[in-house]
Amino acid sequence: MTIPPTGQIRDPAAETAWNEPAALVTAMLNPAMIATLLSTAADAYTHRQTSGMPWALSFIAAPMALHQGTRSALPASTRTHLSTWISRHPVLWAGFPRRAKVMVAPVRAGLRFALRHNVLELHHDCLKQADQPRNEPPENTEMHDILRSARLIGAWMADNETAAIFAGLGVEP
Template sequence: MAEHRHFTRPWRERPLEEAAHFNPAFCGELIARTLNGYCKQSRTSLPFALTFLILPLALHPGTRRALPRKANTAFASWAGENADVLSTVPDRVLHLRPVSREALLFLSQLGAIRVDSDGVSLGEKPLSLTAKPAVSTDEVDEIRRTAGLLGRWFAHQSQSGAVLQTTGVVLQTMGIRV
């Protein structure tokens, strides 16, 4: 549990690399990109529990590179071919849970998202994600593209519970109520 308390440190006490990759603005942007991709494919809210998969899948280089190139790939078949990659997802979900929560709260406070009993949907003031940042790296660009892909991919899956089960994520362990 010590690593979970690490994310409760004040930002000035965190390493610079951590501040760059795990700050609420960047992680919130990734969640917003996933939500935008999801909403373009589905007329429903993104299931709340799936928001906790975004950062562990998009930020981890090995997982990001193993993800399918097309959003219509069946999750179960992809998972069957990538069991080694998926074996570490539950730990990463637990480790990044505080970061995901902080990013969701940040987006909610901005009015960019709305969280209700149906899940997560675009808020009154969704983030504008069309402009390319003036300064970026290839890795960050890849992370951003992956976040959008995740939204489209999640929208093509029939049940969010099956996605969570396939990744080995147990909601009770995460402390998430759906």
């Protein structure tokens, strides 16, 4: 321990433990990570709707895929309709508008990164995954879980009207 000029005791080990959650959040909100997540969601969306994923849905996909509680509650497939799933998980959606609002700046940064680095392409207000080789993350990692969730969310959103998705989640584009 060191004693700074103010006379307060400073313990570097305690500071490291306090800063670890902040470091994890920073890593999760990394523009490259969000670009990868959005690319995965857009690819799944495009497999069902060839026009591509409306870019506004990026602000739905990211908060859903990055929130661990939401990921844990997602069904195994899209056989469960999105509106049915939302009605079965009211506690998750009570906090969704706040989570989505907090994610606006990181999602914008992720979109800029994705477009600048040719991870995504923008066609008539819709996003499509750029044709480039992709490496899948190792299984049993949080990144693998996030991308698996992003695939499901992208496919789910393709089966619903954009306005209905925003209304069902209690947010506005």
